[in-house]
Amino acid sequence: MEPRRTSRTVSDPKVRQVGFFTSQHHHHHHHHLPERSFSEPPLPDPFHTSTSTSSAPVTDVSPSGNLLSPVMILPSRHHSDNLHRLSHRATSPTASFSYFARAVVVRENDDSLLSPGRRGIAVKSPSSVVAASSFPKGGFDLTAVKASSVPASKLTTVSVVNLPPGISEKAGGASVEVQNDRPAKSKPLKQKTSKAERRATQEAQRAAKAAAKAFFNLLLKLAVDLYSLAEGSKTSAAVPGPVNSANTKTAKSPKSPSQKNDAVSVAAAEKKAGDRQLEKDRKKDVPHPRMQYDDQSRVEKAKRRAVVKQTEARNRVELFRHLPQYEHGTQLPDLESKFFQLDPMHPAVYKVGLQYLSGDICGGNARCIAMLQAFQETIRSYSTPPEKSLVRDLTAKISSYVSFLNECRPLSISMGNAIRFLKSTIAKLPLSMSESEAKATLQADIDRFINEKIILADNVIVKHAVTKIRDGDVLLTYGASSAVEMVLLHAHELGKQFRVVVVDSRPKLEGQLLLRRLVGRGLGCTYTHINAVSYIMHEVTRVFLGASSILSNGTVYSRVGTACVAMAAHAFGVPVLVCCEAYKFHERVQLDSICFNELGDPDAISKVHGREEINYLDGSTNSENLQLLNLTYDATPSDYVSIVITDYGMVPPTSVPVIVREYRKEHLWI
């Protein structure tokens, strides 16, 4: 296994390029090295030693040492740099304050450089190199602080301790990228500093303004502060940026308690500004819904702001590293424990988020409606804070909710469209409108969206689709699509004589739910698994499929397995009908199922529910050689789709972009 993998990745860099890195060869090494690192003796370098001392047994196999070795000059220099600063900070609180100011500058600057078309972690200054590689310790630090200030639940600690392997691996990748990028990026650094400084001063002014705020506001914030304090490293990292986190971490590596306290006190001193910053960051840098999860810098950034602390699964399949994958079951208690600390999160949103997380709400339409209704709820109880405008503040609020929901479960494309609709509706509110009016309008608009774009659209789809069902038909459907279910039930109500084949697949077995409802209504059904699709297909006359989204090139993005069913149908000459509401259309183009997808719980496929004796993989799930891939969606090329039934009628898949073009632009969905 090992030689093959290594050789493949090295010889064929394209394999890794899915992660949107440019042709950096090292890269491949770096992502692979961690897996081999067990067998390799760690190199003695300052960095490495610090890592191993600081963290749990997992980390001492951290590859950071041997990873960095080819590039090592840089970090070591940096290390000393850090120590120097550290001493600064230790000496006096004021000094540390000034240091933070500096840190902010660096960070902002970092930001501005990174933001356009970033590649990996484009680090110009050595400081952030350390920041990147330091993350595991930051994480560890977090727990430590938490343990001291808040009665930390055991679960959280566990989850954090789980962190290092994945991250240290990332750190390796990051540091290498650093080396690659540095020559290119070092120039712009200088020019941008002035801008960064300007921003820093703005920051300061804003902090001053904040001080002038009403007293109770501060009081309110105290709660949040407490929370941020508990996440010491998070706050401090968020405030001064990578440099600071690097600092705390280097400070930590010797594990001196005094320094930890120091970090906390610093954080406390910086509390007000820090908190503000944190809040602002949450709103501003809402992680992109399609964040590349092998893009170290972004992941780190997102993590710092994340509300949901998810544990990343370790053995992710090579091609899918850019997607988030988490260990399931660890986040829920953690999130629940945080409920009262999450000041800005509206309970309705929180509830929906938890339901996504636990899988209580699934299915494109259900998720979208739940989200919109939660937003409706938040709008109902929303009041514009003083000195803010509803349009901007509410948009920011929605953005932060969206990022929370995205952390719970990656947003579906339909939800993305709905959010886009909502935001544009907010943006289009006339300024003269009073707050209550605006709120009422927004709520009505959301209602209208749900009604027209989802419920009525489904009715129209049903009306069209039943015309394609004739007596004597055998209809095959895969998984459970709400639209298809409505079509089947309606056709049955109309008295059409047909039989249904429900094809299902592990691990979700959603088809059983559909089957139960269909049989309950008196339809004749056959139930089979996707393994038998080629057997059953010869008796089928129509295939009805649902879709999570249809993209501009006609590609149907749907529950994994759909492509297989569509292709089998195509091979048998059976027409494939895709029922999909037009609000799920997206102007993006996708050719494969790799670039954008969602990874499910790998445990779900390694275990069989209710069959304890099927435990062949027990014990090997943590093996470096085993990577479990539980994909959630796949992409069906439009060649395999005969017709798309949508609320604008029955169209060929090539007409999806026409609908997107003609109906999105003008009235943006309504």
Add this chain to the structure above:
Amino acid sequence: MWWRSPSFILDRQQQNDTASRNPESISLSSPPPSMADTLQNPNPNTSTSAYYQTRAVVTSDWLAQAQAAVGRHPDDDLPVNDERTKSAAGDAGKPFSVIDEFNSWRKQPDLAEAVAAIRALAAVIRASQATTMMELEIELKKASDSLKSWDTTSISLTAGCDLFIRYVTRTSALEYEDFNSAKSRLIERAEKFGEISCKARRIIAMLSQDFIFDGCTILVHGFSRVVLEVLKTAAQNKKLFRVFCTEGRPDGTGLRLSTELAKLDVPVKLLIDSAVAYSMDEVDMVFVGADGVVESGGIINMMGTYQVALVAHTMNKPVYVAAESYKFARLYPLDQKDMAPALRPIDFGVPIPSKVEVETSNLDYTPPQYLTLLFTDLGVLTPSVVSDELIQLYL
């Protein structure tokens, strides 16, 4: 790849060819400038996207093309106009009936059924006694329904009526407060639509000239007036080509076409329907008409079109469809049986035992993947654009 080197005819008549090419290429180059014009001054009304401003269904571009066609062949169209005004005037006195009107239009030999229907519907608006827009619309709807029921199997008739109503009523005229001015707007639009439909054939014939090259062999299936017009124009343009006509059982449509072509001195060869695959390797392109063009971009046409297209596709020959845009129908057949069957008795020449079942369906559906291009009065389209145009018009 289908652009083969000129065959025997070209070798023989090299001289004539070069002589005849020049005037013809001049006349052919005139449509592109008119298109460029419309590109430069797009419709100021920006409710449609820029894409459609230049090439919309029934918009300025279409009209420009129609006008260009009129300019070139004024004598073709004038008698039609005369006839129309005459019959409209004659109908004004007695109680109005769409079907009568339709039948009177249908007497013209060259007028397609759908165009006759469109003319008849225009007459409905003119003769209408309605005093409100709603009334008029209902009247129009009734008339079109009765026309459609006159021949339910004709797709172009249904599509033509639907498109007419769509086109005529989808105008800001309906918001005019003054009913009479609104009505005159509608009549105006109806006339325009009728004229456009009449000229469609000519436009298609002109557009398709670029695709017929000297020395080519064209396989034609069925008798289509558009295809005939295309071939006629090509012959007039002194193109050198030969035509293979399938026999077209049971109606002998190919026999009809071959006699027409023989009159034009075009070399023609008749094939029995089952010889399509046999002679396909000599063929450079397949030309067919269409009864209806459906939303998928496929066509519904005379029985046998599907297999001709399949054979051509297998042998990598282009299949061109000549169809007027009023044949675009909002239908989406998934397979052959997914349409209302149009049945026609077949005479086998010998008595058929009653136990033997006979397939009497007259139309088949050719899916879009077997078609190369559609020549329509909207331009030369790929099959997928059909749905584009339909969405544009119907929604």
